[in-house]
Amino acid sequence: MHVHVQLDDEPAQMSLNLSGSLTFNSVAPGNHTLTVTLVDSGDGELTNPEATDSVSFTTEEVVTTPPTIAITNPTNNSTIVGDTINVSWASTGDLSTVNHVHIQLDDEAPTMNMPIEN
Numbered sequence: 221m222h223v224h225v226q227l228d229d230e231p232a233q234m235s236l237n238l239s240g241s242l243t244f245n246s247v248a249p250g251n252h253t254l255t256v257t258l259v260d261s262g263d264g265e266l267t268n269p270e271a272t273d274s275v276s277f278t279t280e281e282v283v284t285t286p287p288t289i290a291i292t293n294p295t296n297n298s299t300i301v302g303d304t305i306n307v308s309w310a311s312t313g314d315l316s317t318v319n320h321v322h323i324q325l326d327d328e329a330p331t332m333n334m335p336i337e338n
Contacts, residue, residue, distance in 0.1 A: 221238065221258060221259065221260055221261060222234055222235060222236050222238075222259050223235045223236075223237070223238060223240075223256055223257065223258060223259065224255075224256070224257045224259050224265065225242050225254070225255075225256050226254070226255045226256075226257075227244050227247070227252060227253075227254055228252055228253055232257075234259075238258070247279050248279070249279050249280055249281045250278065250279065251276065251277075251278050252276070252277055252278070252279060253274055253275070253276050254274065254275050254276075254277070255272065255273070255274040256272070256273050256274075257271060257272045258271040258272075284313070284314035285312070285313040285314055286313050286314065287311060287312075287313040287314055287315050287317070287318050288311065288312050288313050289309055289310070289311045289312075289321065290309060290310055291307065291308070291309050292308045292309055292310050293306060293307065293308035294306075294307070305325070307323060309321065309323075319334070320332050320333060320334040321333045
């Protein structure tokens with residue numbers, strides 16, 4: 221005996237565990253139906269009503285805050301005495317896809333600062 225787990229009209233997935241869990245990834249936003257059915261050793265679904273259960277649910281798109289960055293030092297239009305500039309910045313939002321920061325002074329080539337701390 222095993223279990224068929226079916227999301228919407230997708231092909232059923234087989235689980236050999238009669239009690240357990242299964243994860244579906246990349247489920248599109250919208251209305252869905254999840255069905256679990258007990259199945260005999262010949263892969264035939266059991267016909268008694270208690271051998272199948274279904275639930276309906278809705279998924280929504282995850283809303284994330286886009287990544288942002290701001291220079292915190294020096295401040296805009298400030299005057300710096302000397303030839304050394306200490307630069308500071310702060311990043312916020314969903315930084316899960318950010319790999320590094322480019323820092324550019326005037327027309328010089330950007331400098332890469334790694335790694336960014338998420």
